[in-house]
Amino acid sequence: MITKVFYCEDRPEAILTAIYDAWADSTPNREIRINLRSEAVQVSFVEIQIPVESSYEKAEKVLLSVSKRLGFRVHRLIEGALCAAENDKADAIFRFLQYAFSAGHDVSGEYGTPVVMRLFELDRKARRESHLMLGFTRFSILPGNIAFAKIGPVNDVLPLLADHFAERFNTQPFLIYDEKRHRSVVYTPGEKWYFLEGELDLSSQLPALADEYERLWKRYFDSVAIRERFNPVCQRTLCPLHFREYMIEFK
């Protein structure tokens, strides 16, 4: 039996496009797989590899039919899972959608069903980190009053952060750059935020002198700790080391 394998980039819209293409394919579903391009490609005689050209149009269509036919909870699950760091996410979403569309209703509460449970786990992983990043993201103010933040999260949480900051800082132009995935979110007051692709080097733009508020913040950070309660293990549990690289108070 020959399996068709759809290969796509690790981008939300690419995964959704792959799902669209795989769905449109006439091969019986169990003989279709979706892999991320980043995975080591194992050449096999019983696989046909089909690269996927990502298309925002197809991605939109998938999301639209999800929210129309399966409800907002499932839509939310898919959104979160698309941003997870796990390699099996594309295929997991595909399997989940096969199950959900055949059921034809909101299946988000069926934790006993393995495909649903897997999606729930992916969503939870991504959203846990995105919630932390709402607090841990640090902006510095560039000349021209543009707020700039560099992040390097484990999961692809940038799409999950954008709405929050666009709402909160609606008077302030800002740019959040994910240096692991070379993608940014750009926001200008009064407009919708958008993605900017590509590597970004703003180090020459950053002011040479330390910002006054950065100094104040570090001072504050040290002075509010209570020496008698010193507990770095607890601190590390709540604020793991890999986040600290991007947080000014730990530098």
Add this chain to the structure above:
Amino acid sequence: MDVRMSLSIEEKLEILSDAAKYDVSCSSSGSDRAAVKGAIGSSQACGICHSFTSDGRCISLLKILLTNECVYDCKYCVNRRSRDTVRTAFTPEEVCELTMGFYQRNYIEGLFLSSGVVKSPDHTMELLYEVLFLLRKKYRFMGYIHVKGIPGADSVLLEKAGFLADRMSLNLELPTEAGLHLLAPSKKEENILGPMRHIQGGIHGNAAASKGVYRVTREKIGQTQDVNYLWETALTKEELGLQVYDGVQIPRGSDRNQVAAVSGSSFMSGVPSRIQATDRYTPSSLWLPESIHREDRNWLASGKLSGFVPAGQSTQMIIGATNETDFDIMSKAENLYQNFDLKRVYYSAFINTTHDSALPETPDGPPLLREHRLYQTDFLMRYYGFQAREILTPEAPDLPLLYDPKCTWALRHLEQFPVEVTRADYGTLLRVPGIGPTSAKRIVLARRTGMLTFDALKRMGVVLKRAHYFILCGGQQLYRTRINESFISSELIALDREKNWQLLRSTNVRQMDLFADFQLYQPNTNIISA
């Protein structure tokens, strides 16, 4: 008292944050406010932590005192009048600039503003109000604000500040009146509970305010008889005891007797009588000083700020400075949740900073494990529907330190176990060690459509290593274990041994600290000599 205003903002920040850090509350939760176009800030119901200090506590808010000058001499307090320390104060502009600067860089979720008592409680409350007003109006700050109510301040002043803040808190400081009398002779319990009752009335009148967890849990499990149902009833303005509303200005002082009557005699037991009505009273505009323009009043009253103290009120008690038992403390907390609709009660392990002769010495460091157990009990009351007397009794008034209070309860009630997870109701599931509100909710949802397995339970978030002694899934135990008190308790103690050890020892076995132990950095001392 010599107050140095000429210090740099950096020095002031260090002094006034150092003086404020013993206040525990740092939550930014309970208020869900959408951003307003053209103004910076929003607030999320779940709260957001922005950093964690080396003691493992979260930083969510910029926690500072307006001034550390104080006319009181409370024996436990770092800012007591008789203590020899540098005194300084922020100007309102400085507080606003700091808040905005930090907020813009996403360092904080908002401001926690407290203060030492300058001149009088009224004067201090007025200063706090001034800062809040400036921050909301001039700087158009829509983030989270937690303000301290100053005990003994005029209720009109508390109300005015309450319309600008998200959360307000008055610290009970010590669990009993006797303790308060001993350590804080200038504070009186009625001066704290009276304003609390008053703020409760105001929150009740605010349709945008959220219910506390204590109440929500009891509604879910159908145990509403524990709670005074003030919340469901509509009260008149007079019953709420509010004076600031509808642009009507009640001359200050004229109503004080009436307020005192509400707060004086009946505040521990009495809840204003119920009135059947459909609408809750919502203030439409505010009484504000004459000097403020009408448009400003309208802006403040427009509802963008979600009305009076939308995130509710909280309080704090110091643990281990006086000899109250855990039973005393939790009964007090339960009373506050039931009768005052408090959102949170915080417990603060006593840290001896002043070394007053009336205070106990704590050579082993602050009682952190005891504090931890009290918080666990507090969560059992709020999220799990327990009553204080189920966990603690006058005969056994202290919590065991070896294992958590939920396990303690379960071991004493083994006749109620094992629980069959495929059938047990939500309230019963909540009482199983290892199952919490979130996993209980998921269990209830999942079993409607399919079979439950131990694997699925684990992936849903049930802590099986604790729960498996107490549950059946489809009639079976995970392992064949005995339901036997001594067996289970020894197993459970082994699970937590390491964590408890750390909490008990955290201060004795301290990691060397370059800054503190080798003076690589100049602490406060050079400010004092400056």
